Structure formats: C-alpha cells, structure tokens
Amino acid sequence: MNLKDLAASLGLSQTTVSRALNGYPEVAQATRQRVLAAARAHNYSPNTRAKALATGRAMAIGHVIPLATSTELVNPVFADFIAGASETYMRHGYDIVLSVIGDDDEDRVYRDMAAKRMVDGVILQSPTTDDRRIALLRDLGLPFVVHGRATDLPDDYPYVDVNNRRAFKRATEFLIDLGHRRIALVNGRSQLGYAVRRQAGFVEGMAARGLTPDPDLLLADEMTEGYGHAAMRTLLARPDPPTAVLAASTIIAFGMRRAADDAGVRLGRDISLITYDDDLSYFRNGGAEAVFTALRSSVRMAGRRAAELLVDLIERPHDAAGLPRQDLLEAELIVGRSTGPAPSA
Amino acid sequence: MNLKDLAASLGLSQTTVSRALNGYPEVAQATRQRVLAAARAHNYSPNTRAKALATGRAMAIGHVIPLATSTELVNPVFADFIAGASETYMRHGYDIVLSVIGDDDEDRVYRDMAAKRMVDGVILQSPTTDDRRIALLRDLGLPFVVHGRATDLPDDYPYVDVNNRRAFKRATEFLIDLGHRRIALVNGRSQLGYAVRRQAGFVEGMAARGLTPDPDLLLADEMTEGYGHAAMRTLLARPDPPTAVLAASTIIAFGMRRAADDAGVRLGRDISLITYDDDLSYFRNGGAEAVFTALRSSVRMAGRRAAELLVDLIERPHDAAGLPRQDLLEAELIVGRSTGPAPSA
DNA sequence: TTGAAAGCGATACCAG
DNA sequence: CTGGTATCGCTTTCAA
Numbered sequence: 001m002n003l004k005d006l007a008a009s010l011g012l013s014q015t016t017v018s019r020a021l022n023g024y025p026e027v028a029q030a031t032r033q034r035v036l037a038a039a040r041a042h043n044y045s046p047n048t049r050a051k052a053l054a055t056g057r058a059m060a061i062g063h064v065i066p067l068a069t070s071t072e073l074v075n076p077v078f079a080d081f082i083a084g085a086s087e088t089y090m091r092h093g094y095d096i097v098l099s100v101i102g103d104d105d106e107d108r109v110y111r112d113m114a115a116k117r118m119v120d121g122v123i124l125q126s127p128t129t130d131d132r133r134i135a136l137l138r139d140l141g142l143p144f145v146v147h148g149r150a151t152d153l154p155d156d157y158p159y160v161d162v163n164n165r166r167a168f169k170r171a172t173e174f175l176i177d178l179g180h181r182r183i184a185l186v187n188g189r190s191q192l193g194y195a196v197r198r199q200a201g202f203v204e205g206m207a208a209r210g211l212t213p214d215p216d217l218l219l220a221d222e223m224t225e226g227y228g229h230a231a232m233r234t235l236l237a238r239p240d241p242p243t244a245v246l247a248a249s250t251i252i253a254f255g256m257r258r259a260a261d262d263a264g265v266r267l268g269r270d271i272s273l274i275t276y277d278d279d280l281s282y283f284r285n286g287g288a289e290a291v292f293t294a295l296r297s298s299v300r301m302a303g304r305r306a307a308e309l310l311v312d313l314i315e316r317p318h319d320a321a322g323l324p325r326q327d328l329l330e331a332e333l334i335v336g337r338s339t340g341p342a343p344s345a
Numbered sequence: 346m347n348l349k350d351l352a353a354s355l356g357l358s359q360t361t362v363s364r365a366l367n368g369y370p371e372v373a374q375a376t377r378q379r380v381l382a383a384a385r386a387h388n389y390s391p392n393t394r395a396k397a398l399a400t401g402r403a404m405a406i407g408h409v410i411p412l413a414t415s416t417e418l419v420n421p422v423f424a425d426f427i428a429g430a431s432e433t434y435m436r437h438g439y440d441i442v443l444s445v446i447g448d449d450d451e452d453r454v455y456r457d458m459a460a461k462r463m464v465d466g467v468i469l470q471s472p473t474t475d476d477r478r479i480a481l482l483r484d485l486g487l488p489f490v491v492h493g494r495a496t497d498l499p500d501d502y503p504y505v506d507v508n509n510r511r512a513f514k515r516a517t518e519f520l521i522d523l524g525h526r527r528i529a530l531v532n533g534r535s536q537l538g539y540a541v542r543r544q545a546g547f548v549e550g551m552a553a554r555g556l557t558p559d560p561d562l563l564l565a566d567e568m569t570e571g572y573g574h575a576a577m578r579t580l581l582a583r584p585d586p587p588t589a590v591l592a593a594s595t596i597i598a599f600g601m602r603r604a605a606d607d608a609g610v611r612l613g614r615d616i617s618l619i620t621y622d623d624d625l626s627y628f629r630n631g632g633a634e635a636v637f638t639a640l641r642s643s644v645r646m647a648g649r650r651a652a653e654l655l656v657d658l659i660e661r662p663h664d665a666a667g668l669p670r671q672d673l674l675e676a677e678l679i680v681g682r683s684t685g686p687a688p689s690a
Numbered sequence: 691t692t693g694a695a696a697g698c699g700a701t702a703c704c705a706g
Numbered sequence: 707c708t709g710g711t712a713t714c715g716c717t718t719t720c721a722a
Contacts, residue, residue, distance in 0.1 A: 002699060013709045018701065026707055045460040049397040050699030053714045058394065060442070067428060074428050079419035083412060086445040095463065096443040097405070100431035115390040117715095118440065257602075266611055347715055358693045363717065373691060395715030398698050462699095 001042045010038055021046070060095040061085075061310060062119035064109055066126060067100050075223070075251055077299050078125065081147065084303025085123065092311050094120075107136050114140040120314045123147060123306055128191045143317070145310040145325070147302060151193045158313060158325040160306040162298045164194045165201035167331040168246065171274050172205025175244045184217035184242040186231045186252055195220060198248050217242055228255025236263050246274050298331045305329065346387045355383055366391075393440075405440040406430075406655060407464035409454055411471060412445050420568070420596055422644050423470065426492065429648025430468065437656050439465075452481050459485040465659045468492060468651055473536045488662070490655040490670070492647060496538045503658060503670040505651040507643045509539045510546035512676040513591065516619050517550025520589045525617065529562040529587040531576045531597055540565060543593050562587055573600025581608050589617035643676045650674065 007017045012035070020027045020035035027035075038044075052058045063085070065078050086096060097119050099109050110133060113119050121143035124133055130152040137144045138157070146159040168185075175183055185202045188195040199218065206213050219234070221227045228251065235241055236259070247253040256273065265271055309325050352362045357380070365372045365380035372380075383389075397403045408430070410423050431441060442464050444454050455478060458464050466488035469478055475497040482489045483502075491504040513530075520528055530547045533540040544563065551558050564579070566572045573596065580586055581604070592598040598618065605612050612618045654670050 003701095004699075014700080015702085015710075016708055019708090022701085028707060031707080043456070043460065045457060047398075047699050048461040048463040049394050049403065050714090051701080052394040053392075053398050053716090054699075054701040056714075063443075065428075074421065074424035076419065076421045076424065079421065079424045082443065083410075083419050083445050086443070096445075098408075098427065098431070098441040098443045100428050100441075111388070112390060115388065116393040118393040261612060264611070266606070266609070348717095349715075359716075360693055360695095360718085361691085364692090367717085371691060376691080392715050395698090396717080398700085399715075399717040401698075 001044045002047065003044075006035075006038060006042060006044050009042070010035060058118055058120050059093055060097050060119045061089060061307070062097045062099065062113050062122040064122060064125065065098065065100045066106070067102060075249070077250070080299045081125070081303035081306075084300035084305075085307035086303075088304050088307035088311065094311065107133060110136055110140065110142065114142045121145075121310050123310065127193055129193055129196065143310065143313045145306045145313065147306055149193050149197075151196055155326075158309055160302050160309060160327045160329070161194075162302060162329050162331050164197040164331075165204070168198045168201030169205040169208070170201075171246055172202050173208060175246070175274065176205070176209045176211065178244075180242075180244040181211065182214065182217065182240060182242040182244075184219065184235050184245045185213070185248070186228065186235075186245060186256065187218070187220040187248045188223040188252075190220060195248065202246060223249045223251050225251055225255035225258075228252035228257075229259045230255070232256040232259035233263075236260070236265060241271070243271060244274070245271065298329050302329055346389045347392065348389075351380075351383060351387060351389050354387070355380060401462075403463055403465050404438055405442050405464045406434060406652070407442045407444065407458050407467040409467060409470065410443065410445045411451070412447060420594070422595070425644045426470075426648035426651075429645035429650075430652035431648075433649050433652035433656065439656065452478060455481055455485065455487070459487045466490075466655045468655065472538055474538055474541065488655065488658045490651045490658065492651055494538050496541055500671075503654055505647050505654060505672045505674070506539075507647060507674050507676050509542040509676075510549070513543045513546030514550040514553070515546075516591055517547050518553060520591070520617065520619065521550070521554045521556065523589075523617070525587075525589040526556065527559065527562065527585060527587040527589075529564065529580050529590045530558070530593070531573065531580075531590060531601065532563070532565040532593045533568040533597075535565060540593065547591060568594050568596050570596055570600035570603075573597035573602075574604045575600070577601040577604035578608075581605070581610060586616070589619070591619050643674050647674055 003014050003017060007014045010017065012031070016027065016031065017035050020032045021039060048059065063082060065074070067074065082096065082098075089096060097113075099113075101109050110122065113122060114137075119142075122137065124131075124137065124144055124146045125148070127134065127146050127148045127150040129150055131146075131150040134144075134146065134150060134153060134157050144158070146157060147161070149155070149159050149161050172183065183202075183206075185199060187199055190196055190199075199220070202218075203213055216238075217235070219231045221231070228247065231252070232245075232255065235245065245256065247256055253273065260266070260271070260273075305327050309327065313325060348359050348362060352359045355362065357376070361372065361376065362380050365377040366384060393404065408427060410419070412419065427441065427443075434441060442458075444458075446454050455467065458467060459482075464487075467482065469476075469482065469489055469491045470493070472479065472491050472493050472495040474495055476491075476495040479489075479491065479495060479498060479502050489503070491502060492506070494500070494504050494506050517528065528547075528551075530544060532544055535541055535544075544565070547563075548558055561583075562580070564576045566576070573592065576597070577590075577600065580590065590601065592601055601618065602612060605616070605618075610616055650672050654672065658670060
C-alpha cells in the first residue's frame with residue numbers, strides 16, 4: 001500500500017492525503033479523520049526512501065564503531081552508548097546506521113556517508129589527540145557530534161564527554177585517603193584523548209595529597225584484555241607491588257582480574273582494584289557494598305546527550321551562535337567495601 | 346555531484362554514465378574508462394536513497410536489539426555478533442540499520458521496517474521458545490535469519506545457532522572428569538531457547554557420567570549481573586556449596602564473580618567457574634593456560650554466518666528448494682588451569 | 691553503442 | 707480547502 005493507492009481508495013488526491021497525514025493545517029477535519037482511519041486500516045506507512053529523496057532528509061544518524069584489527073572483543077562501551085542514543089532517536093524518529101570499520105578506511109566511511117547521503121549526521125567516537133576526522137566532517141558539511149575530545153585541537157566543535165580528569169582525580173584521592181601510597185595506573189594509549197586526561201587526573205590526585213607517582217607504576221598500551229593481563233603480571237612481579245590499581249577500562253580490567261586469579265591474588269583483599277567503566281549494575285543492585293564506578297553508567301547518559309545535541313544541530317543548524325552544543329558530564333563516584341582494606345604498610 | 350552533473354560534465358547522457366558505472370556490457374571500453382575516471386575525479390558516489398527508490402533494494406539489513414527494561418547493561422554478545430556480521434555486509438555493500446527496542450513494541454518495529462521498506466532483510470536475535478516474530482516476518486514477506494532457535498516451533502526457518510546443548514554437555518563432562526560432583530548451573534530464563542538447550546546439555550553431561558543433577562543447584566532467572574550476584578550468594582550460603590559452577594553468560598558471571606570476591610572465595614581455586622561466553626581473547630593471548638570458553642568466539646563467527654545466509658536469501662530467494670540455509674556451529678572447548686584444581690572430596 | 695523518457699513514492703509549489 | 711504537477715537522483719525499458 002503506497003500513497004497513490006491510498007489516495008485512490010479514498011477518492012482524494014495524493015496531495016491531500018499527504019497533507020492530512022503530515023498534519024498540515026489546511027486540511028478539513030472530516031477529511032483528515034477519514035484519511036487517518038484509512039491509513040490505519042490499510043497499515044500504511046510511508047516509504048522511507050521516497051520520503052528521504054523528496055525531503056532531502058534521511059532521518060538516520062550514522063554511528064561509526066572503530067574496531068582496531070588487534071581488538072579481539074568489541075568494547076562494551078559502544079553498545080551502552082548506542083543504547084542511550086537510541087532512546088533519543090526513537091523520540092525524534094531517527095534510525096541508526098551502523099558502520100563497523102577497521103582503522104585503515106577511516107575517512108572513506110565518512111566520505112561515503114556524506115556523498116551517498118544516507119545519514120543526516122554522524123557520531124564520532126574515540127577521537128585521537130589531533131583527530132583529522134573532525135576537519136574532514138567539517139569540510140564535508142556533515143553535522144556531527146564527537147564523543148570525547150581531541151586534546152590538541154581548538155575546542156570549537158560539538159562534543160559530549162565525561163569529565164575523565166576529575167573522575168580519576170577523585171578515584172586517586174579516594175585510594176590515598178584509604179591509606180594507599182603505591183598506586184598503579186593501567187591506561188590506554190596516549191593517542192587517545194581520554195587516556196591523556198585520565199592520567200592527568202591521576203597525577204593531579206597524587207599531587208593534591210603531596211605524592212608523586214612512580215613512573216614504573218604508570219603503564220599504558222592498547223586497551224585489550226591481553227594487555228591487562230600482561231600489565232597485572234608485570235605489576236605483581238615487582239619486589240614492591242602496588243597496593244592498589246586504577247584500571248582505565250573494562251577490557252583491561254578483564255585481563256587484570258584473570259592475571260590476579262592466576263597468581264592467587266585476591267582483588268579487593270590482597271590488592272585493591274578500581275576499574276573505571278565497569279560493573280555499575282552490580283553496585284546498584286548490591287546496595288551499600290559498592291565501590292567506585294563511573295563511565296559505565298555515564299556512557300549511556302552520554303549517548304543520550306550526544307544524540308540530543310546532534311538532533312538539535314541537524315534540525316536547527318542556525319542556532320549555533322547562541323548555544324555551545326558541548327557537554328561535559330560528571331561521572332558518579334560510588335564508594336564502598338570491595339576496594340579492599342587499607343594496606344598495612 | 347550527482348549523476349546528472351557528472352553526465353553533463355562528460356557530454357554524455359545519464360543513461361550511459363549509469364551503465365558505465367554499473368558495469369553493463371554494452372558500453373564502449375573507451376567511454377567506460379572516461380566515465381570511471383571522471384567519477385573518481387569528482388568523488389562521485391550515487392545517492393543511496395535514489396538508488397534504493399529506483400531499484401527497490403535498500404541495500405541495508407535491519408538488526409533488532411531487544412533491551413529488556415530490567416536490563417542495566419547491554420549484553421556484549423550483540424556487539425560481537427554485529428562485528429562479525431558487518432564483515433560480511435561490507436563485502437556485499439550492505440549497511441546495518443540498528444533498532445534498540447524494549448520488549449513492548451516488539452512487532453511494531455518489524456511491521457515498520459517492512460512497511461517503510463528501509464531494509465531488505467532482518468536478523469532476529471534471542472528467539473523465545475515459541476517466538477511469534479517468526480510467523481510475523483513470514484507474513485510480512487521480509488527475509489530474515491534467526492540467531493538461535495525457537496524450540497517449540499517447527500524447524501523450518503533459516504537460522505544460525507551455536508550448538509549449546511553439546512557445548513554444555515562437554516563442559517559438564519569436563520568438570521566431572523576433573524573430579525567435581527556437586528556442580529551448579531546458573532542459567533537464563535527458560536523462555537529462551539538457548540537456556541533450555543544449555544540445561545539439556547548439562548543434564549545430559551551428568552547422565553553420561555552416571556550422575557543426576559541436584560535440583561537445588563539448577564538456578565535460572567533473568568540474565569543480569571544482579572541475578573548472578575544473588576545466585577552466587579545463594580550457592581555459597583548452602584551447607585554444601587557446589588565445587589564448580591557453570592554460568593550461562595558473561596553478564597551473569599560478572600555478578601557471580603563479584604559475589605565471590607565479597608565472600609572472600611577465590612574463583613578457580615576455592616571453587617571452579619566455567620563461564621560460557623566470556624574471556625576468549627585472554628585465553629588466546631595467554632596461550633597454554635586456558636580454560637573453557639565458547640560462545641564469545643563463536644558469536645562473531647555466528648554473526649558472519651548469519652549475514653551470509655541472509656544476503657544469500659535476499660539475492661537468490663528462489664534457491665530455497667536446494668539449500669537449507671541453516672547452520673549449527675560447534676563452540677570451541679578450550680581447557681586449562683584456571684578452572685581450578687579438582688576438589689578433594 | 692548511445693540517448694530519451696518513463697517510472698520509483700513521496701513532498702511542495704502554484705492554482706483554483 | 708483541494709488538486710495538478712514538477713522534483714528529488716537514479717534505473718531501466720524502448721528506440722535509434
């Protein structure tokens with residue numbers, strides 16, 4: 001059933017039926033009712049492609065998930081972000097078009113999306129410190145919102161980010177206040193803006209309590225489970241292993257946890273582990289006995305927020321003057337028992 | 346730059362340019378070369394929406410992610426499945442359209458997708474035992490492939506599944522051969538086909554070694570982290586806690602692990618845990634010291650396979666007579682130290 | 691081997 | 707308030 005058939009079956013023109021369906025004011029109430037009833041009866045809904053062609057609006061947003069060739073598992077963060085975003089899109093009638101890409105054909109994908117006009121805007125994930133995709137998208141004239149920030153670029157593009165610096169600062173101070181002194185940070189690569197900020201927060205937190213971080217306890221590499229495992233082994237093999245570790249991602253923490261198991265070391269007892277974007281729901285459910293967590297909850301909200309900014313940008317592109325279209329979310333800090341006791345030393 | 350402009354710039358008709366670009370044989374070699382060169386030079390790529398409208402093919406596949414309202418985290422399995430599927434789609438030129446939906450508007454989404462013609466086919470995830478979406482999609486005439494199987498329905502629809510029964514049977518036998526006798530199964534709800542099969546495999550494995558499962562050690566509920574936590578607490582509180590546990594999902598295992606930590610029980614030492622769809626990459630990286638894992642690796646392959654079947658179904662709908670378009674993948678069984686020692690009892 | 695013209699299914703302008 | 711018609715960008719007969 002298409003518009004033509006529907007119009008014919010009603011003895012009306014396509015024009016009138018279209019107007020009735022799209023809520024134009026100049027349609028007679030009686031006519032509108034008839035049209036709506038018929039549409040419902042025939043289970044009519046307009047062909048998206050035709051509509052998109054006619055209006056020039058695709059009613060779809062592109063999400064690009066980068067998947068480094070070295071990555072074995074997909075970072076669960078992407079799924080949570082999208083879950084959040086889709087709540088917003090749903091309300092505004094947008095669909096999500098997903099592209100999972102290797103790091104090689106990065107900008108081909110954006111070029112394509114712009115040229116093929118299949119989306120009205122895109123979300124850019126995990127920007128690097130001087131991400132060139134931002135300039136590219138601007139050139140292409142494709143509306144976008146960045147999830148995260150590119151440290152080395154002027155701060156003049158739309159973004160949503162979690163305040164990683166502050167979150168890590170607070171987590172660090174929390175550990176120090178528990179009595180920890182030798183604290184390790186197992187971080188992602190420093191090309192990633194958030195890795196840089198997480199480390200900055202960590203260092204700040206130490207400084208705020210008059211401590212200097214031991215460079216040997218600052219580890220960083222590709223955020224994989226394998227790396228987490230290797231890092232934990234390295235740390236445990238030291239003559240003076242840290243009493244607490246701050247892990248920068250779920251994926252890294254997976255590997256660290258396993259390495260601890262292998263070594264017979266009990267996390268949360270023998271050594272404290274704070275993992276940044278993990279385990280929210282448990283803490284919620286568990287109630288009182290909670291620990292620090294942050295990103296995992298914030299990520300969903302970040303998705304929601306980013307989607308709002310993007311939809312706004314697409315639908316009211318000229319308000320740019322007034323509103324900044326940027327948002328820095330504060331991560332929750334939840335604290336409790338599982339961090340383990342203060343070290344005796 | 347659109348087809349019209351491109352044709353004008355070449356002094357050719359749209360027809361010829363279109364034919365040259367789409368590899369029709371009747372175009373002169375020289376002409377084709379000129380056209381291709383110009384297209385590249387102008388960075389031309391055809392407007393997807395117009396093409397879809399003209400051809401009746403959307404070149405997109407719908408993936409529907411169900412997100413129960415009670416679910417706090419998105420099951421990472423979906424992301425891995427999509428990562429696998431997208432490898433296939435990429436090769437064939439399809440895009441992914443994602444819908445994240447609550448359990449309420451289940452079939453509205455499928456109806457919409459069919460009516461709005463925005464996708465050429467869909468992947469159906471996590472079927473329930475007598476899933477009515479299968480009949481719906483058949484009615485709608487929308488090509489689909491199911492990831493998983495609906496136990497209570499005739500086995501006559503296209504699907505890709507992992508052989509859950511066999512995987513759990515083998516895992517169970519493996520544990521028994523290590524000396525375990527009191528083994529618990531923490532499973533998902535029995536509306537889910539795979540939960541039923543996992544339990545069947547577990548029971549079969551016990552039977553194969555002459556054991557009967559203790560009903561008190563068969564737990565099942567919504568697959569959440571909170572539930573995993575509760576289940577583990579229940580098990581540990583027993584006078585005779587199990588010496589090994591089989592967890593049916595990553596999410597459940599998250600919670601169980603945390604409960605073990607809280608209780609000071611070391612997984613892999615004090616009590617063995619086999620988790621079904623977790624941790625693949627670590628094992629790969631770690632080499633020799635591996636344990637059972639399965640779905641997490643298979644899921645990506647399942648995504649790839651499901652996508653292949655679906656593309657095939659869309660592009661050659663009439664071969665159905667010959668090929669079954671069904672695939673049952675065997676999950677890998679990787680075995681090693683982290684399962685913990687055999688119990689002394 | 692090439693081109694003119696008719697759709698595909700909607701929207702939107704211009705008349706009436 | 708309603709209808710005719712051009713248009714969006716491409717594919718696909720049909721003719722030449």
